[in-house]
Amino acid sequence: MTCIEARGLxxxxxxxxxxxxxxxxxxxGRILGLIGPNGAGKTTALNAILxxxxxxxxxxxLGRDPWNQRDxxxxxxxxxxxxxxxxxxxxxxxxxxxxxxxxxxxxxxxAEGFLAKTTIRRSSKVRELSKGMVTQLHLALIMAIxxxxxxLDEPTLGLDLLYRKQFYDSLLNDYFxxxxxxxxxxxxVEEIQNVLTDLMFIDRGHIMLSCSMEEFESRYVEVAAPPDxxxxxxxxxxxxxxxxxxxxxxLFDGVDRQQLAxxxxxxxxxxxxxxxxxxxxxxxxxxxxxx
Amino acid sequence: MNTQANPVPEPSQEQGVAPATIPATQIFRWSLRRExxxxxxxxxxxxxxxxxxxxxxSVSSILGIGEALLRLVPSRHRMPYDMxxxxxxxxxxxxxxxxxxxxxxxxxxxxxILFWKSLPVSDVTIVLSKAAIPLIVVxxxxxxxxxxxxxxxxxxxxxxxLASGQSVAMLWRSLPLASMWLLLLYHLATAHAIWPFPxxxxxxLVSGWARRATFLWAALxxxxxxGVEGIMFRTSHFAELIGRRFIGDAPVMKMAPGSMGLDPLxxxxxxxxxxxxxxxxxGFAMAAAFLAAAVRLRxxxxxx
Numbered sequence: 001m002t003c004i005e006a007r008g009l010x011x012x013x014x015x016x017x018x019x020x021x022x023x024x025x026x027x028x029g030r031i032l033g034l035i036g037p038n039g040a041g042k043t044t045a046l047n048a049i050l051x052x053x054x055x056x057x058x059x060x061x062l063g064r065d066p067w068n069q070r071d072x073x074x075x076x077x078x079x080x081x082x083x084x085x086x087x088x089x090x091x092x093x094x095x096x097x098x099x100x101x102x103x104x105x106x107x108x109x110x111a112e113g114f115l116a117k118t119t120i121r122r123s124s125k126v127r128e129l130s131k132g133m134v135t136q137l138h139l140a141l142i143m144a145i146x147x148x149x150x151x152l153d154e155p156t157l158g159l160d161l162l163y164r165k166q167f168y169d170s171l172l173n174d175y176f177x178x179x180x181x182x183x184x185x186x187x188x189v190e191e192i193q194n195v196l197t198d199l200m201f202i203d204r205g206h207i208m209l210s211c212s213m214e215e216f217e218s219r220y221v222e223v224a225a226p227p228d229x230x231x232x233x234x235x236x237x238x239x240x241x242x243x244x245x246x247x248x249x250x251l252f253d254g255v256d257r258q259q260l261a262x263x264x265x266x267x268x269x270x271x272x273x274x275x276x277x278x279x280x281x282x283x284x285x286x287x288x289x290x291x
Numbered sequence: 292m293n294t295q296a297n298p299v300p301e302p303s304q305e306q307g308v309a310p311a312t313i314p315a316t317q318i319f320r321w322s323l324r325r326e327x328x329x330x331x332x333x334x335x336x337x338x339x340x341x342x343x344x345x346x347x348x349s350v351s352s353i354l355g356i357g358e359a360l361l362r363l364v365p366s367r368h369r370m371p372y373d374m375x376x377x378x379x380x381x382x383x384x385x386x387x388x389x390x391x392x393x394x395x396x397x398x399x400x401x402x403x404i405l406f407w408k409s410l411p412v413s414d415v416t417i418v419l420s421k422a423a424i425p426l427i428v429v430x431x432x433x434x435x436x437x438x439x440x441x442x443x444x445x446x447x448x449x450x451x452x453l454a455s456g457q458s459v460a461m462l463w464r465s466l467p468l469a470s471m472w473l474l475l476l477y478h479l480a481t482a483h484a485i486w487p488f489p490x491x492x493x494x495x496l497v498s499g500w501a502r503r504a505t506f507l508w509a510a511l512x513x514x515x516x517x518g519v520e521g522i523m524f525r526t527s528h529f530a531e532l533i534g535r536r537f538i539g540d541a542p543v544m545k546m547a548p549g550s551m552g553l554d555p556l557x558x559x560x561x562x563x564x565x566x567x568x569x570x571x572x573x574g575f576a577m578a579a580a581f582l583a584a585a586v587r588l589r590x591x592x593x594x595x
Contacts, residue, residue, distance in 0.1 A: 074412075
């Protein structure tokens with residue numbers, strides 16, 4: 001089943017083009033990473049999917065029109081935004097009560113179970129919790145909702161290393177199963193490389209790359225070439241080249257891995273390296289600045 | 292933190308079962324409760340004022356201030372009770388005004404609107420639950436707290452009288468409690484809830500629109516219209532109209548100037564007069580228009 005389907009999705013703010021007619025198709029059970037520089041249109045795309053902003057073009061999320069059916073859609077969609085958006089005056093117990101009162105798919109016992117693993121007290125107000133604890137609370141609330149689509153917009157921004165790791169571990173171990181779909185944007189691409197099933201690069205309102213992680217791994221090869229092999233390696237037309245500790249690291253798109261292995265250590269590059277090569281090579285982008 | 296580690300859990304069992312939909316009335320009730328959680332001043336402010344009134348009344352009774360006057364004119368027994376009710380009404384106006392000016396503004400300012408919008412609660416439910424605070428919750432709370440306060444006042448007076456060896460019979464006879472409270476309820480419902488409702492809806496609309504200084508943007512158009520009218524026509528109809536709406540000068544009040552409409556001897560419950568006044572229905576139409584605009588606005592609004 002298709003979870004998200006967009007055709008010619010377009011959004012402008014005044015004269016600024018945030019989304020320039022993108023096509024998008026996310027199947028059920030995928031974990032899609034939406035990666036892009038600041039101002040690329042990631043949040044605009046998410047807002048359109050969540051029914052938070054009007055748009056031009058065609059968009060269906062779980063078969064619904066998000067802008068006109070936001071409240072029904074939110075029975076099946078969960079959302080964690082880039083900053084803590086839980087109201088600061090709210091008590092933990094009030095959040096549980098309210099969600100239990102208005103959300104048909106909220107399982108209070110499950111949320112209590114997740115909270116029991118943390119140090120968060122029921123009587124605490126959100127304003128009294130640390131940033132990491134607020135995220136834990138929000139995650140506990142969200143994971144107790146039996147939703148079909150989970151949208152995460154920079155969910156680990158500002159969290160320390162331990163909380164970040166914990167966040168994705170909880171998500172994968174306690175929440176994700178093959179019937180749910182997750183859409184995540186982040187700048188911390190390293191920590192989600194092994195989590196994703198699909199990858200999408202977006203820049204200035206355009207989709208620059210869209211592939212599954214299997215495709216990604218077979219398509220992109222990174223070779224650490226010793227100086228005497230660099231000229232030979234360059235003959236295969238690398239899409240990006242950088243120097244690390246006196247060795248040249250060359251990134252290839254769609255070149256046979258066996259052939260490249262003769263030139264040096266060949267391995268699958270990180271998403272971050274491919275991101276720099278694909279987005280950073282565009283005219284007008286700050287090439288190199290991303291690293 | 293994760294005690295068990297099973298990388299790919301089974302799809303949950305409830306998957307195939309369609310969840311029971313939650314009735315709209317239940318969502319509305321929880322949304323109302325949510326407003327009271329966030330804005331505790333809705334009940335704290337009237338409780339605090341009632342407490343202050345009780346302290347003042349007790350001190351005055353125990354010290355016997357104005358007792359000579361009371362003994363001369365038994366009908367004056369009611370005066371402190373009416374004054375106390377009037378103070379509670381002014382409090383309710385203040386509470387409603389400041390609640391409405393903040394209602395759709397604070398959720399945008401603290402970004403929690405993103406959380407509320409991630410729940411299956413429609414913009415209509417949210418706006419209506421916020422409009423229900425000045426229309427229903429504040430008047431009912433004011434009524435309940437006023438009745439409790441007047442009851443305690445009566446007990447204090449009786450205790451003081453008994454302690455000084457006097458009879459309480461005259462005091463109790465001079466206070467028609469049942470009709471007093473019935474009239475209070477009617478007065479609150481008509482003059483302080485329904486009649487000024489369009490004003491509160493206007494304040495709600497502005498609170499959903501303004502990016503800052505909600506009070507300024509709510510008051511400015513009224514000041515401008517009144518000013519333009521004054522300069523062009525040398526009249527002040529608009530200002531008077533707003534003023535009468537604001538303090539709850541409903542047609543039901545016309546019979547009892549200056550008595551806050553609480554005196555059963557001079558005021559009667561004039562339901563037909565209230566219901567047939569065109570101002571009531573014009574007010575409803577304006578309130579509906581403001582609320583519809585507020586709902587539409589909330590759909591577009593995000594954090595500021």
